[in-house]
Amino acid sequence: MNVKILKFIMILFTICSFHSCKDNDIDMSKIDFSNIENLYEQPLPVIQKCVEGKWKWIRTNQSGVIGIIYPSNAFVDITENSVVITVENDIINTFSYSWKKMKTSSGIITYIMWNNEQNRIEWYFKSIKNDSLYVTVDKVVNKWDYEYYLFFKN
Numbered sequence: 001m002n003v004k005i006l007k008f009i010m011i012l013f014t015i016c017s018f019h020s021c022k023d024n025d026i027d028m029s030k031i032d033f034s035n036i037e038n039l040y041e042q043p044l045p046v047i048q049k050c051v052e053g054k055w056k057w058i059r060t061n062q063s064g065v066i067g068i069i070y071p072s073n074a075f076v077d078i079t080e081n082s083v084v085i086t087v088e089n090d091i092i093n094t095f096s097y098s099w100k101k102m103k104t105s106s107g108i109i110t111y112i113m114w115n116n117e118q119n120r121i122e123w124y125f126k127s128i129k130n131d132s133l134y135v136t137v138d139k140v141v142n143k144w145d146y147e148y149y150l151f152f153k154n
Helices: 002-019 042-050
Strands: 053-062 067-069 074-078 082-087 090-102 109-115 120-129 132-137 149-154
Touching: 002 082, 042 090, 042 109, 042 120
Parallel strands: none
Antiparallel strands: 053 067, 053 074, 053 149, 074 082, 082 090, 090 109, 109 120, 120 132, 132 149
């Protein structure tokens, strides 16, 4: 009888310890959401809290001939399930998204923003520093091509 109780307690302890590791059990009050170096390594609730909001699109870095682009009057509004991009007060793109955990083309396993309309990866989030959000576009043509965005909290 004591062996059965001991086994039951061990199983219960194991279940409880796995439950405590879930993303939903994070103490969000202890996180500085304006400064996270490796945002892609964070649990989904942390990434969501960091990226949702209104952002001014500061620059786009692209490899090759294009280099750096500084968009003027471009804004990104990331809500719980959609993104609206406006330039000069005109909506130029909008899409709904969902979160998927997957391996990016650069080998990082993280939660990515999945564009539901185009059925493809849209962005994953590198870091947030002093309310500047560093975003990576996961569409590599070859290993030398890249595209990054910088958004600033609006």
